[in-house]
Amino acid sequence: MKNRPLSKSIAMKSFAAPALAIAAGTTAAVASAPAHAWGNEGHEIVATIAQHYMTPKTLAAINALVAQDTSTLTAHTIAAEATWADAYRASSTAAYNATHNWHFADIEIPGGTLKAACSDFPPLPAGTPASAGPANDCHVDKITEDLAELGPGSTAAVAEQVLALKFVLHFIGDEHQPLHSADENDAGGNLKNVSAAKLGSGNLHAFWDTQFVASYGTNYATVAGKLEAAITKTNFTAWYAGTPADWAAEANAAAVSTAYGMLPTPNAKGVYVLPASYVTAAEDVVGVQLQRAGVRLAFALNQVFDPNGSVPNIPSRTQAPAPTHQAIPSSAFIASDLRNHRQYDDR
Numbered sequence: 001m002k003n004r005p006l007s008k009s010i011a012m013k014s015f016a017a018p019a020l021a022i023a024a025g026t027t028a029a030v031a032s033a034p035a036h037a038w039g040n041e042g043h044e045i046v047a048t049i050a051q052h053y054m055t056p057k058t059l060a061a062i063n064a065l066v067a068q069d070t071s072t073l074t075a076h077t078i079a080a081e082a083t084w085a086d087a088y089r090a091s092s093t094a095a096y097n098a099t100h101n102w103h104f105a106d107i108e109i110p111g112g113t114l115k116a117a118c119s120d121f122p123p124l125p126a127g128t129p130a131s132a133g134p135a136n137d138c139h140v141d142k143i144t145e146d147l148a149e150l151g152p153g154s155t156a157a158v159a160e161q162v163l164a165l166k167f168v169l170h171f172i173g174d175e176h177q178p179l180h181s182a183d184e185n186d187a188g189g190n191l192k193n194v195s196a197a198k199l200g201s202g203n204l205h206a207f208w209d210t211q212f213v214a215s216y217g218t219n220y221a222t223v224a225g226k227l228e229a230a231i232t233k234t235n236f237t238a239w240y241a242g243t244p245a246d247w248a249a250e251a252n253a254a255a256v257s258t259a260y261g262m263l264p265t266p267n268a269k270g271v272y273v274l275p276a277s278y279v280t281a282a283e284d285v286v287g288v289q290l291q292r293a294g295v296r297l298a299f300a301l302n303q304v305f306d307p308n309g310s311v312p313n314i315p316s317r318t319q320a321p322a323p324t325h326q327a328i329p330s331s332a333f334i335a336s337d338l339r340n341h342r343q344y345d346d347r
Contacts, residue, residue, distance in 0.1 A: 038177055039210040040083045041220045042290060046173040047082035048224035049294025050301070053240075055309035058302045061152075065165050068158055078169065079220065085170035098135050102167070103174050105138035106183035107252045109260060114140060114245055117183075129156060131163045139171040139180065143244040143300070146171070151304040172244075172300060176293035178285065179205050181248040182255030189259065192266075196274040204272065208259060212279070212286040215325035227291050230320040239295040240311070247296060251289065258285050283325045 038046070051059065066076050073087040074080040089099050105117040115121060118141055122134035130145035146164035149156040156164065174180045179189040186192050189204030199211045216223045231239075255261075258281050266272045274282075302309060 038173055038213055038290070040086075041218065041223070042177070042209070042213045043082040043086075043170060043173045044079040044220035045213070045224045045227065045290050046176075046293040046297060047079045047169055048221055049228050049291065050297035051078055052228055052313050053236075053295060053298035053302070053311055055302055055306040055311060057306040057309055058298075058304075061305040062165060062301065065158075065162050069162050069166070081166050082169040082173060084166040101136055102139060102142045102171065104180040104188060105140055105175070105248055106188060107181055107248070109182055109184045109252075109256055112183070114138075114248060129160045129163075130167070131160060139175045140244040140248050142167060143171050143175070147300060147304055150301075168300065169297065172247075172297045173293050175244060175248050176251050176289040176296075177208060178251045178255035178259045178289065179208050181251035182259065184260050192263075192272055193270060194272045194274055196279050197276070199274075199279070201271070204259070204263075207274075208282065208286065212282045213290070215279075215283045216287060217325075224294070226324075227287060228294070230287075231291050231295065231315050232317050232320050233315045234318070235291070236295060236315050239292050240299045242296065242299075247292070250292075254285050254289065258282060287325065 054062070062078060066078060066081055069076050069081065071084065071088075073091060074084045085099070085103070089096050089103070101119075105114060106112070107114055107117045118138035119134070119136040121141055122137055124130065124133045124145055130142065130149055133142070133145060146167045149161055149164040150168070154161055182188065187205070189208065190206075192204040193201065194204050194207055195201035196207070196211075199207065202211075213223075216226065262278050262281055263272050264275060264278070298311070302311060
Protein backbone atom coordinates (compact mmCIF):
# COMPACT_ATOMS: atom_id res chain seq x y z
CA MET A 1 0.00 0.00 0.00
CA LYS A 2 1.27 3.47 -0.86
CA ASN A 3 0.89 6.28 1.63
CA ARG A 4 -2.10 8.51 1.08
CA PRO A 5 -1.85 12.24 1.75
CA LEU A 6 -2.65 13.40 5.27
CA SER A 7 -5.20 16.15 4.70
CA LYS A 8 -4.48 19.35 6.60
CA SER A 9 -7.90 20.84 7.14
CA ILE A 10 -6.76 23.07 9.97
CA ALA A 11 -5.15 26.30 8.81
CA MET A 12 -1.68 27.21 10.04
CA LYS A 13 -1.57 29.83 12.72
CA SER A 14 -0.63 33.47 13.22
CA PHE A 15 -1.47 34.42 16.80
CA ALA A 16 1.06 35.30 19.48
CA ALA A 17 1.60 33.16 22.57
CA PRO A 18 4.21 32.56 25.26
CA ALA A 19 7.21 30.67 23.95
CA LEU A 20 7.72 27.14 25.18
CA ALA A 21 10.83 27.08 27.30
CA ILE A 22 12.50 23.72 26.67
CA ALA A 23 14.88 22.78 29.43
CA ALA A 24 16.48 19.36 29.19
CA GLY A 25 16.25 17.45 32.42
CA THR A 26 14.05 19.79 34.44
CA THR A 27 12.47 17.98 37.35
CA ALA A 28 10.29 20.39 39.36
CA ALA A 29 6.74 19.11 39.70
CA VAL A 30 3.75 21.34 39.04
CA ALA A 31 1.10 21.86 41.65
CA SER A 32 -1.77 21.00 39.34
CA ALA A 33 -2.00 17.37 38.26
CA PRO A 34 -1.90 17.10 34.45
CA ALA A 35 -3.71 14.86 31.99
CA HIS A 36 -2.01 11.62 31.11
CA ALA A 37 -3.98 10.07 28.29
CA TRP A 38 -3.32 6.33 28.35
CA GLY A 39 -0.57 6.70 30.98
CA ASN A 40 2.96 5.68 29.99
CA GLU A 41 1.98 2.18 28.95
CA GLY A 42 -0.70 3.27 26.51
CA HIS A 43 1.60 5.70 24.73
CA GLU A 44 4.34 3.08 24.54
CA ILE A 45 1.84 0.61 23.07
CA VAL A 46 0.73 3.10 20.40
CA ALA A 47 4.31 3.94 19.41
CA THR A 48 5.26 0.25 19.26
CA ILE A 49 2.32 -0.63 17.02
CA ALA A 50 3.16 2.34 14.80
CA GLN A 51 6.74 1.19 14.27
CA HIS A 52 5.41 -2.05 12.79
CA TYR A 53 3.92 -0.08 9.89
CA MET A 54 6.63 2.54 9.35
CA THR A 55 8.62 2.29 6.14
CA PRO A 56 12.39 1.77 6.55
CA LYS A 57 12.96 5.36 5.39
CA THR A 58 10.50 6.75 7.93
CA LEU A 59 11.92 4.65 10.74
CA ALA A 60 15.47 5.71 9.91
CA ALA A 61 14.50 9.39 9.85
CA ILE A 62 12.71 9.13 13.19
CA ASN A 63 15.57 7.27 14.84
CA ALA A 64 17.97 9.92 13.54
CA LEU A 65 15.93 12.63 15.27
CA VAL A 66 15.61 10.59 18.45
CA ALA A 67 19.41 10.29 18.49
CA GLN A 68 19.61 14.11 18.53
CA ASP A 69 17.43 14.43 21.63
CA THR A 70 19.32 15.78 24.65
CA SER A 71 16.43 15.75 27.14
CA THR A 72 16.90 13.62 30.23
CA LEU A 73 13.18 13.35 30.93
CA THR A 74 12.82 10.05 29.05
CA ALA A 75 14.96 7.37 27.50
CA HIS A 76 15.82 7.86 23.84
CA THR A 77 13.73 5.20 22.15
CA ILE A 78 10.64 5.82 20.05
CA ALA A 79 8.38 4.20 22.64
CA ALA A 80 9.87 6.20 25.49
CA GLU A 81 9.82 9.46 23.52
CA ALA A 82 6.06 8.98 23.10
CA THR A 83 5.77 9.69 26.86
CA TRP A 84 7.97 12.80 26.81
CA ALA A 85 5.19 15.38 26.43
CA ASP A 86 3.65 14.27 29.73
CA ALA A 87 7.02 14.29 31.47
CA TYR A 88 7.83 17.74 30.10
CA ARG A 89 4.48 19.17 31.11
CA ALA A 90 5.02 17.93 34.66
CA SER A 91 8.56 19.32 34.84
CA SER A 92 7.69 22.90 35.79
CA THR A 93 4.80 25.30 36.23
CA ALA A 94 5.86 27.17 33.09
CA ALA A 95 5.86 23.97 31.03
CA TYR A 96 2.46 23.03 32.40
CA ASN A 97 0.94 26.40 31.62
CA ALA A 98 2.40 26.47 28.11
CA THR A 99 1.40 22.97 27.00
CA HIS A 100 -1.28 21.30 29.11
CA ASN A 101 -4.18 22.36 26.87
CA TRP A 102 -2.47 20.81 23.87
CA HIS A 103 -3.20 17.31 25.17
CA PHE A 104 -6.97 17.43 24.71
CA ALA A 105 -9.97 18.93 22.92
CA ASP A 106 -12.94 19.16 25.25
CA ILE A 107 -15.72 18.69 22.72
CA GLU A 108 -18.75 19.20 24.93
CA ILE A 109 -21.49 16.60 25.16
CA PRO A 110 -24.04 17.36 23.94
CA GLY A 111 -23.75 19.87 21.15
CA GLY A 112 -20.11 20.86 21.38
CA THR A 113 -17.88 21.59 18.40
CA LEU A 114 -14.21 21.01 17.73
CA LYS A 115 -13.80 24.68 16.91
CA ALA A 116 -15.03 25.72 20.35
CA ALA A 117 -12.99 22.99 22.03
CA CYS A 118 -9.89 24.28 20.26
CA SER A 119 -10.45 27.93 21.20
CA ASP A 120 -11.41 28.79 17.61
CA PHE A 121 -8.10 27.40 16.30
CA PRO A 122 -5.77 30.22 17.44
CA PRO A 123 -3.33 30.92 14.60
CA LEU A 124 0.42 30.49 14.80
CA PRO A 125 2.40 33.62 13.85
CA ALA A 126 4.41 33.28 10.66
CA GLY A 127 7.91 32.12 11.49
CA THR A 128 6.94 30.99 15.00
CA PRO A 129 7.85 27.39 15.84
CA ALA A 130 5.03 25.07 16.79
CA SER A 131 6.61 24.60 20.22
CA ALA A 132 5.96 28.30 20.89
CA GLY A 133 2.34 28.21 19.78
CA PRO A 134 -0.73 29.48 21.64
CA ALA A 135 -1.15 27.89 25.05
CA ASN A 136 -4.92 27.61 24.55
CA ASP A 137 -4.67 25.33 21.50
CA CYS A 138 -5.66 21.65 21.33
CA HIS A 139 -4.21 18.32 20.19
CA VAL A 140 -5.82 18.48 16.72
CA ASP A 141 -4.07 21.74 15.83
CA LYS A 142 -0.79 20.77 17.42
CA ILE A 143 -0.56 17.52 15.45
CA THR A 144 -1.00 19.46 12.20
CA GLU A 145 1.52 22.13 13.17
CA ASP A 146 4.12 19.67 14.42
CA LEU A 147 3.85 17.46 11.33
CA ALA A 148 4.48 20.55 9.19
CA GLU A 149 7.90 20.89 10.84
CA LEU A 150 8.97 17.36 9.94
CA GLY A 151 10.16 15.69 6.77
CA PRO A 152 12.99 16.08 4.25
CA GLY A 153 11.92 19.59 3.27
CA SER A 154 11.70 20.96 6.80
CA THR A 155 13.44 24.27 7.44
CA ALA A 156 12.97 24.03 11.19
CA ALA A 157 16.04 23.74 13.39
CA VAL A 158 16.93 20.18 14.33
CA ALA A 159 16.08 20.84 17.97
CA GLU A 160 12.62 22.04 16.92
CA GLN A 161 12.14 18.97 14.73
CA VAL A 162 12.96 16.76 17.71
CA LEU A 163 10.30 18.56 19.74
CA ALA A 164 7.79 18.30 16.92
CA LEU A 165 8.39 14.57 16.63
CA LYS A 166 7.98 14.01 20.36
CA PHE A 167 4.73 15.95 20.40
CA VAL A 168 3.35 14.03 17.40
CA LEU A 169 4.29 10.70 18.97
CA HIS A 170 2.30 11.71 22.02
CA PHE A 171 -0.64 13.76 20.75
CA ILE A 172 -1.87 11.22 18.21
CA GLY A 173 -2.13 8.82 21.13
CA ASP A 174 -3.82 11.45 23.28
CA GLU A 175 -6.60 12.24 20.85
CA HIS A 176 -7.61 8.59 20.60
CA GLN A 177 -8.36 8.41 24.34
CA PRO A 178 -12.10 9.18 24.28
CA LEU A 179 -11.97 11.43 27.33
CA HIS A 180 -9.28 13.57 25.71
CA SER A 181 -11.70 14.37 22.90
CA ALA A 182 -14.88 14.80 24.94
CA ASP A 183 -16.23 16.55 28.00
CA GLU A 184 -19.47 16.49 29.95
CA ASN A 185 -18.75 19.58 32.01
CA ASP A 186 -16.54 17.35 34.16
CA ALA A 187 -12.96 18.06 33.02
CA GLY A 188 -12.96 15.06 30.72
CA GLY A 189 -14.26 12.71 33.41
CA ASN A 190 -11.97 13.89 36.20
CA LEU A 191 -14.87 15.18 38.26
CA LYS A 192 -16.75 11.88 38.15
CA ASN A 193 -15.80 9.50 40.95
CA VAL A 194 -16.04 5.83 40.02
CA SER A 195 -15.33 2.40 41.42
CA ALA A 196 -15.34 -1.12 40.05
CA ALA A 197 -14.74 -4.62 41.34
CA LYS A 198 -11.00 -5.46 41.37
CA LEU A 199 -10.14 -2.01 40.01
CA GLY A 200 -10.60 0.02 43.16
CA SER A 201 -11.82 3.61 43.03
CA GLY A 202 -10.75 6.80 41.35
CA ASN A 203 -12.03 9.17 38.73
CA LEU A 204 -13.48 8.22 35.37
CA HIS A 205 -10.65 9.77 33.39
CA ALA A 206 -8.01 7.82 35.28
CA PHE A 207 -9.84 4.56 34.66
CA TRP A 208 -9.76 5.20 30.91
CA ASP A 209 -6.12 6.30 31.04
CA THR A 210 -4.75 3.33 32.92
CA GLN A 211 -7.00 0.69 34.45
CA PHE A 212 -8.68 -0.32 31.22
CA VAL A 213 -5.34 -0.33 29.37
CA ALA A 214 -3.77 -2.52 32.06
CA SER A 215 -6.46 -5.15 31.52
CA TYR A 216 -4.48 -6.21 28.45
CA GLY A 217 -1.30 -6.70 30.47
CA THR A 218 1.42 -4.56 31.98
CA ASN A 219 4.26 -5.15 29.52
CA TYR A 220 3.76 -2.62 26.74
CA ALA A 221 5.70 -4.55 24.09
CA THR A 222 3.72 -7.74 24.72
CA VAL A 223 0.41 -5.88 24.67
CA ALA A 224 1.36 -4.05 21.47
CA GLY A 225 2.13 -7.38 19.82
CA LYS A 226 -1.22 -8.84 20.85
CA LEU A 227 -3.14 -5.81 19.65
CA GLU A 228 -1.25 -5.64 16.36
CA ALA A 229 -1.95 -9.34 15.76
CA ALA A 230 -5.68 -8.62 16.03
CA ILE A 231 -5.71 -5.93 13.31
CA THR A 232 -7.30 -7.24 10.14
CA LYS A 233 -6.74 -6.13 6.57
CA THR A 234 -10.13 -4.41 6.62
CA ASN A 235 -9.26 -2.62 9.86
CA PHE A 236 -5.94 -1.43 8.53
CA THR A 237 -7.38 -0.15 5.26
CA ALA A 238 -10.06 1.81 7.09
CA TRP A 239 -7.74 3.21 9.74
CA TYR A 240 -4.73 4.12 7.58
CA ALA A 241 -6.39 7.35 6.49
CA GLY A 242 -8.07 10.50 7.72
CA THR A 243 -7.21 13.71 9.52
CA PRO A 244 -6.60 14.61 13.16
CA ALA A 245 -10.06 16.21 13.18
CA ASP A 246 -11.60 12.96 11.92
CA TRP A 247 -9.85 10.96 14.62
CA ALA A 248 -10.97 13.34 17.37
CA ALA A 249 -14.58 13.10 16.17
CA GLU A 250 -14.36 9.31 16.24
CA ALA A 251 -12.94 9.33 19.79
CA ASN A 252 -15.68 11.74 20.84
CA ALA A 253 -18.28 9.31 19.47
CA ALA A 254 -16.74 6.56 21.61
CA ALA A 255 -17.10 8.81 24.65
CA VAL A 256 -20.75 9.47 23.80
CA SER A 257 -21.59 5.82 23.26
CA THR A 258 -19.49 4.19 25.97
CA ALA A 259 -17.37 6.31 28.30
CA TYR A 260 -20.33 8.51 29.21
CA GLY A 261 -23.20 6.70 27.51
CA MET A 262 -22.92 3.49 29.51
CA LEU A 263 -22.41 5.07 32.93
CA PRO A 264 -24.85 3.89 35.58
CA THR A 265 -26.73 6.28 37.84
CA PRO A 266 -24.43 7.44 40.65
CA ASN A 267 -25.10 6.20 44.16
CA ALA A 268 -26.09 8.35 47.12
CA LYS A 269 -22.45 9.41 47.58
CA GLY A 270 -22.17 10.52 43.97
CA VAL A 271 -20.00 7.56 42.98
CA TYR A 272 -20.57 5.72 39.71
CA VAL A 273 -20.21 2.03 40.57
CA LEU A 274 -19.22 0.51 37.24
CA PRO A 275 -20.84 -2.86 36.49
CA ALA A 276 -18.93 -5.64 34.75
CA SER A 277 -20.72 -4.81 31.49
CA TYR A 278 -19.31 -1.28 31.54
CA VAL A 279 -15.79 -2.45 32.32
CA THR A 280 -15.84 -5.02 29.52
CA ALA A 281 -17.20 -2.53 26.99
CA ALA A 282 -14.65 0.09 28.03
CA GLU A 283 -11.77 -2.36 27.74
CA ASP A 284 -12.93 -3.34 24.26
CA VAL A 285 -13.09 0.31 23.17
CA VAL A 286 -9.66 1.01 24.65
CA GLY A 287 -8.13 -1.89 22.72
CA VAL A 288 -9.52 -0.64 19.43
CA GLN A 289 -8.50 2.95 20.11
CA LEU A 290 -4.93 1.90 20.86
CA GLN A 291 -4.86 -0.08 17.60
CA ARG A 292 -6.24 2.84 15.62
CA ALA A 293 -3.80 5.28 17.19
CA GLY A 294 -0.84 3.06 16.30
CA VAL A 295 -1.91 2.66 12.68
CA ARG A 296 -2.61 6.39 12.32
CA LEU A 297 0.66 7.43 13.94
CA ALA A 298 2.44 5.34 11.30
CA PHE A 299 0.22 6.84 8.60
CA ALA A 300 0.97 10.41 9.63
CA LEU A 301 4.74 9.90 9.90
CA ASN A 302 5.03 7.83 6.73
CA GLN A 303 3.21 10.54 4.80
CA VAL A 304 5.69 13.13 6.06
CA PHE A 305 8.94 11.19 5.75
CA ASP A 306 8.24 8.72 2.93
CA PRO A 307 4.98 9.55 1.11
CA ASN A 308 5.69 7.22 -1.80
CA GLY A 309 7.09 4.34 0.21
CA SER A 310 5.48 0.92 0.48
CA VAL A 311 4.01 0.29 3.91
CA PRO A 312 5.41 -2.89 5.51
CA ASN A 313 3.53 -5.57 7.41
CA ILE A 314 0.06 -4.76 6.10
CA PRO A 315 -2.18 -7.43 7.61
CA SER A 316 -3.48 -10.12 5.26
CA ARG A 317 -5.73 -11.72 7.87
CA THR A 318 -9.43 -11.28 7.27
CA GLN A 319 -10.42 -12.36 10.75
CA ALA A 320 -8.64 -12.24 14.05
CA PRO A 321 -9.68 -13.01 17.60
CA ALA A 322 -10.11 -10.03 19.88
CA PRO A 323 -7.15 -9.67 22.25
CA THR A 324 -8.01 -11.11 25.65
CA HIS A 325 -8.07 -8.90 28.68
CA GLN A 326 -8.87 -9.29 32.33
CA ALA A 327 -9.26 -7.11 35.38
CA ILE A 328 -5.92 -6.16 36.88
CA PRO A 329 -5.85 -5.26 40.59
CA SER A 330 -5.37 -1.54 41.11
CA SER A 331 -1.97 -2.06 42.78
CA ALA A 332 -0.64 -3.75 39.64
CA PHE A 333 -1.50 -1.05 37.14
CA ILE A 334 -0.32 1.70 39.47
CA ALA A 335 3.05 0.00 39.89
CA SER A 336 3.41 -0.50 36.15
CA ASP A 337 2.61 3.11 35.30
CA LEU A 338 4.51 4.96 38.00
CA ARG A 339 7.82 4.40 36.26
CA ASN A 340 8.02 8.12 35.49
CA HIS A 341 6.17 9.18 38.65
CA ARG A 342 2.85 9.77 36.95
CA GLN A 343 -0.24 11.18 38.55
CA TYR A 344 -3.73 10.28 37.45
CA ASP A 345 -5.66 13.51 37.20
CA ASP A 346 -6.55 15.51 34.14
CA ARG A 347 -6.33 19.21 33.27
